[in-house]
Amino acid sequence: MDVLLSILTGLLYAAGLYLLLHKGMMKMIIGIMMLGYASNLFLFLVAKLTRGVPALIPSAADTIEVPFADPVPQALILTAIVIGFGIQAFAIVLLKRVYLSTRTANMDDLNTTDKLDD
Template identity: 55%
Template sequence: MEILLAVITGLLYGAGVYMILRRSLVKLIIGLILLGNGANILIFLVGRIVKGKPPIIPEDSSTILDTYADPVPQALILTAIVISFGLQAFAIVLIKRAYKVVKTDDLDQMNTTDEYA
């Protein structure tokens, strides 16, 4: 399972970088979304995949002796999802405004010194 998720993470990173390097602003947003999802899966993989082992200390011991699911990467992923959603919403509004002013979503055509009203 870890190998499959590692391959998927690599594919998401590759596709995200490819989309960010395109000239369209819409593809830039899609690339940011793919990179964010790749980062979330990477954090999930770093925390190891353990099925059905909650991090609960039994009453008769002071530490957890068995393998357990680490809750910190899961909390980091939830935080990353919220932050990436906010970033995506801001970027979509910013791109909509830029499109309304410049009348194009091509980055090369936006890279001009002319002033727009």
């Protein structure tokens, strides 16, 4: 499972970065989303993945035995997912506004703010 998820994380990072650098605006947004997912999975993996052992203390015991599934990274990821969702929603609306005002979906055309005025 760990190996599979690691490969998936790597693929998501690679695909996300590729799309982020693409000149199509829509692809950039998808790239941003993929990078977010990659980071969430990365956080999950690096904080050690444990399957099938929920962090519940058995009624007969006072403390929990290791190994157990750590709830903290799950809480962190949930928060990160929600925040990511908000930002993606904003980015999509922004993209639409940019498209409506510039009539282009090509990132290479959005360089007016970088030009030296002469």
